[in-house]
Amino acid sequence: MTAPFIISLIGAIALGVAAVFAWAALGRQSRATSAVAGGAASVGVLANAIYVGWALADHGPIETFRQYHEATLLLASLIAAVGVGTRFAPSLRGLDGLLFLLAALVDLLALALSSPATASPGYHGWFISHGLSFAISGACFMVGGMSAVAYLIVHRILRRKQGLTLMGKVPSLEALDRFTRWMLTIGFPIFTYGILTGMCGVAHRKDIEQTAWYLDPTVLLSAAAWLVYAWLCGSLVLRPQIRGRRAAALATWGMGLVAVAYFLMGWVSPIHR
Amino acid sequence: MRTLITGCNHRYAPVALREKLAFDEAQMVEALRRFHEAFPEAEAVLVSTCNRVEFYFARPVHGHPRIGEVIEFIARFHDLHAADLSSAFYNHEDAEAIRHLFRVTSSLDSMVLGESQILSQVRTAFEAARRQNLIGTNLGDLFQRAFAVAKEIHTRTAIATGRVSVGSVAVDLARQVFSRFDDKTVLMVGAGKMGEVTLKHLLATRPRRLWITNRSPEKAHDLADRIRRIHQLQVQVIPFEQWIAHLAAADIAITSTGSREPVLTAKQFAPVPARRQYRPLLIIDIAVPRDIDSAVGKQDSVFLYNIDDLQIVTEATLIQRREALSCCQGIIESHVTDYLQSRTGRDLGPVLQALRDRLQGISEQELHWLLPKLQNASAHDREMIERMLHRIAQKILHHPTDLLRRKITTGTAGIYADTLAALFALKLEADEPPASPASNSSGPGA
Numbered sequence: 001m002t003a004p005f006i007i008s009l010i011g012a013i014a015l016g017v018a019a020v021f022a023w024a025a026l027g028r029q030s031r032a033t034s035a036v037a038g039g040a041a042s043v044g045v046l047a048n049a050i051y052v053g054w055a056l057a058d059h060g061p062i063e064t065f066r067q068y069h070e071a072t073l074l075l076a077s078l079i080a081a082v083g084v085g086t087r088f089a090p091s092l093r094g095l096d097g098l099l100f101l102l103a104a105l106v107d108l109l110a111l112a113l114s115s116p117a118t119a120s121p122g123y124h125g126w127f128i129s130h131g132l133s134f135a136i137s138g139a140c141f142m143v144g145g146m147s148a149v150a151y152l153i154v155h156r157i158l159r160r161k162q163g164l165t166l167m168g169k170v171p172s173l174e175a176l177d178r179f180t181r182w183m184l185t186i187g188f189p190i191f192t193y194g195i196l197t198g199m200c201g202v203a204h205r206k207d208i209e210q211t212a213w214y215l216d217p218t219v220l221l222s223a224a225a226w227l228v229y230a231w232l233c234g235s236l237v238l239r240p241q242i243r244g245r246r247a248a249a250l251a252t253w254g255m256g257l258v259a260v261a262y263f264l265m266g267w268v269s270p271i272h273r
Numbered sequence: 274m275r276t277l278i279t280g281c282n283h284r285y286a287p288v289a290l291r292e293k294l295a296f297d298e299a300q301m302v303e304a305l306r307r308f309h310e311a312f313p314e315a316e317a318v319l320v321s322t323c324n325r326v327e328f329y330f331a332r333p334v335h336g337h338p339r340i341g342e343v344i345e346f347i348a349r350f351h352d353l354h355a356a357d358l359s360s361a362f363y364n365h366e367d368a369e370a371i372r373h374l375f376r377v378t379s380s381l382d383s384m385v386l387g388e389s390q391i392l393s394q395v396r397t398a399f400e401a402a403r404r405q406n407l408i409g410t411n412l413g414d415l416f417q418r419a420f421a422v423a424k425e426i427h428t429r430t431a432i433a434t435g436r437v438s439v440g441s442v443a444v445d446l447a448r449q450v451f452s453r454f455d456d457k458t459v460l461m462v463g464a465g466k467m468g469e470v471t472l473k474h475l476l477a478t479r480p481r482r483l484w485i486t487n488r489s490p491e492k493a494h495d496l497a498d499r500i501r502r503i504h505q506l507q508v509q510v511i512p513f514e515q516w517i518a519h520l521a522a523a524d525i526a527i528t529s530t531g532s533r534e535p536v537l538t539a540k541q542f543a544p545v546p547a548r549r550q551y552r553p554l555l556i557i558d559i560a561v562p563r564d565i566d567s568a569v570g571k572q573d574s575v576f577l578y579n580i581d582d583l584q585i586v587t588e589a590t591l592i593q594r595r596e597a598l599s600c601c602q603g604i605i606e607s608h609v610t611d612y613l614q615s616r617t618g619r620d621l622g623p624v625l626q627a628l629r630d631r632l633q634g635i636s637e638q639e640l641h642w643l644l645p646k647l648q649n650a651s652a653h654d655r656e657m658i659e660r661m662l663h664r665i666a667q668k669i670l671h672h673p674t675d676l677l678r679r680k681i682t683t684g685t686a687g688i689y690a691d692t693l694a695a696l697f698a699l700k701l702e703a704d705e706p707p708a709s710p711a712s713n714s715s716g717p718g719a
Contacts, residue, residue, distance in 0.1 A: 161578070165434075173553060174452040174453070245573055
């Protein structure tokens with residue numbers, strides 16, 4: 001087993017344990033269970049962050065963020081770190097379990113992405129910001145998407161009037177809605193910046209400039225995700241009827257697009273692989 | 274010492290009797306002071322709430338007060354006849370009394386199963402008794418154990434989870450939809466009693482403003498004045514004809530009118546969501562017949578709950594709590610057994626010591642009789658005789674000591690200890706046999 005594999009496994013297990021205990025703490029309202037969740041999440045975040053830090057020191061930022069594995073570990077760490085952060089916001093109580101689960105899944109995906117990429121000419125300093133901006137905006141969209149999923153669950157409970165005994169144990173609709181908006185508002189400009197720096201990359205890399213790079217699946221899906229988020233962010237400001245359940249459903253679809261673009265298409269993409 | 278309890282509660286005594294028997298703070302202090310004067314060697318705690326009046330006391334086995342004397346004491350304090358109380362009073366002794374106290378503090382004996390108020394009420398009663406020097410080792414240990422049992426039951430079981438009143442469920446619903454209330458407007462439609470109770474619960478969230486409307490404006494103004502006095506809130510009375518228009522700016526609406534027809538139909542409500550910019554609206558309709566057409570609740574941004582919906586939640590909570598009962602009983606039983614064992618163990622010490630002293634005394638007496646008669650016995654012979662007597666005493670003691678220690682776990686050690694004390698005429702401290710864990714109960718609660 002290689003070091004990247006072991007680190008991803010440790011991160012995934014720790015974050016999975018954190019998710020299970022966070023949900024158990026929700027039902028039992030137990031401080032000990034909640035503390036285990038916090039501890040396990042911290043272990044997961046630290047394991048990932050230490051590995052990324054070590055890779056940065058050893059290979060430098062360009063080589064580090066060119067590797068899908070490291071970039072994905074960073075994404076998992078960011079999602080889990082937001083999860084840990086929500087534990088300090090009483091209005092978002094209960095969201096941490098979903099975020100830890102998401103981070104654990106991302107960590108598991110990092111396992112599949114642990115083969116090193118081959119070096120290509122034309123990488124420059126701006127590439128660091130391209131990789132970082134995708135990791136950060138991806139984390140924002142995924143966290144926002146999870147918050148939107150939680151919104152849909154709570155909305156369904158309240159509308160169907162079933163499972164109302166969960167009241168008080170999960171975040172309120174208003175808190176989830178506000179949190180989703182924050183994540184989208186932060187994520188969208190960073191995502192836009194990531195796309196712009198990607199286009200700069202095409203201009204700099206002579207080996208792909210002549211190819212049909214615009215047909216690359218990651219490029220296409222990223223563009224589709226950008227359009228969805230642009231429309232969603234615009235609607236949140238301009239169209240009052242796109243709020244609540246509709247906005248949450250759109251944010252969930254957006255999260256799906258980003259996840260597919262990042263993980264599945266990125267894997268088969270000729271210029272991102 | 275024996276532990277006893279006599280009293281009445283909501284199950285066996287009507288409210289008319291309970292209100293006559295209730296002790297306010299000053300009366301409780303006075304009653305405890307008089308009790309201490311009358312029975313200086315007894316320990317006591319007087320618990321008086323709106324649902325129960327109970328006297329817990331511990332006294333020497335053959336000492337005072339007896340149950341009848343305590344009932345007489347309570348009756349005399351309130352200028353009542355003891356005979357009128359006896360039929361409504363229950364009495365428990367030792368194990369039953371301990372079990373009853375554990376059930377009371379854990380709120381298994383409360384009118385609303387799992388409510389948390391009783392624990393603080395018993396704590397207050399205990400502190401009041403302590404201030405009057407009525408707490409000794411017996412009740413001190415017992416009540417501390419009772420508080421620990423209550424805490425364990427509340428944390429380990431679902432007995433105290435969920436909401437059991439319509440008002441508190443309404444607040445929970447509001448908190449599930451909204452995260453902050455300082456920017457929210459509550460609209461109260463109707464000025465009925467039930468609506469007022471729900472509104473008072475909701476006002477605990479401290480909303481920004483309250484609008485009240487009613488067909489009769491006088492009643493709306495009366496309610497507004499009452500609310501202003503208590504909550505110091507921005508309260509405005511709006512004309513009943515305009516309340517639907519005001520829904521555009523409200524976040525929570527409580528409806529409780531006496532109307533036979535819905536006061537808000539889907540058609541009337543149709544333009545409201547757009548005017549509200551599709552912000553969420555929580556409507557709590559506690560009127561019967563319902564005030565709000567159920568089609569209104571089909572709007573995506575509307576969360577409409579009627580009285581049945583709220584009662585389903587309270588019922589679910591009660592079912593959840595009832596399901597936790599058997600687990601609670603198990604915890605209580607284990608604590609009762611454990612407490613009795615530790616107490617019996619503590620009470621057996623003097624009996625065993627007295628038995629040892631008794632046999633040692635007899636041995637010494639016989640030695641004093643024998644040794645002067647053995648002129649030719651050597652020092653070694655004398656020592657051997659002394660050792661033999663000591664060994665006989667030890668062998669006689671071995672079996673009863675062992676038996677008593679084993680019987681602690683079965684709860685019958687007290688009976689054996691009583692028998693031993695009687696058979697060997699043991700002189701115990703305070704000249705009394707040890708407490709028997711065998712228990713009795715009587716009265717309506719038995």
